[in-house]
Amino acid sequence: AQSVTQLDSHVSVSEGTPVLLRCNYSSSYSPSLFWYVQHPNKGLQLLLKYTSAATLVKGINGFEAEFKKSETSFHLTKPSAHMSDAAEYFCVVSESSASKIIFGSGTRLSIRP
Amino acid sequence: ETGVTQSPTHLIKTRGQQVTLRCSSQSGHNTVSWYQQALGQGPQFIFQYYREEENGRGNFPPRFSGLQFPNYSSELNVNALELDDSALYLCASSPGRDNFYGYTFGSGTRLTVV
DSSP states (O other): OOEEEESOSEEEEETTSOEEEOEEEEOSSOEEEEEEEEOTTOOEEEEEEESSSOSEEEOGGGOEEEEETTTTEEEEEESSOOGGGOEEEEEEEEETTOSOOEEOOOEEEEEEO | OOOOEEEOSEEEEOTTOOEEEEEEOOTTOOEEEEEEEOTTSOOEEEEEEETTEEEEEOSOOTTEEEEEOTTSOEEEEEOSOOGGGOEEEEEEEESSSSGGGOOEEOOOEEEEEO
């Protein structure tokens, strides 16, 4: 069975400082992993995805994530936060043999001026 | 290319009524999935359609049903609405049923049941 846990419900950082959003997953098979961002009253936008190629994945807006199989983690990072990064972030896991994807509960990212 | 469009954007229904939500998939996408996002929670998978056939279902009762049409657009139908059905309903499309591709999401339909 697949599951995903986002370890922080809320993260607050100052503008210009690094961002770390943590995600752990559980999967019986080789998973596909995604990060999505949701701005208020908007749909979900794909930030990046891991599908068994390079373990360090670069996404849009300067975000990247590293797949660590030994730690079953897929943490999202950004070197320098921008005010426009304030949003809800979802880690998502999917087994390629499954037709459904599982969302984490989300991490709300706040950026302090 | 157009993205995923959903209609209506907002809807208010009374408990016990039925509702139909609509979704137009992104051009070139043959797979559509639906999600329910309650306030403050992550989206929950309802079901997925691939080439007009249901291709997987989450833990939702049979009163949640769907259709996919030959042009790959889709409908979500909910019968006998309950107060807990109040949520943002998201539609997503992808170019294939393999989850390798990731999904393109619409902006959602906000359903309020009173």
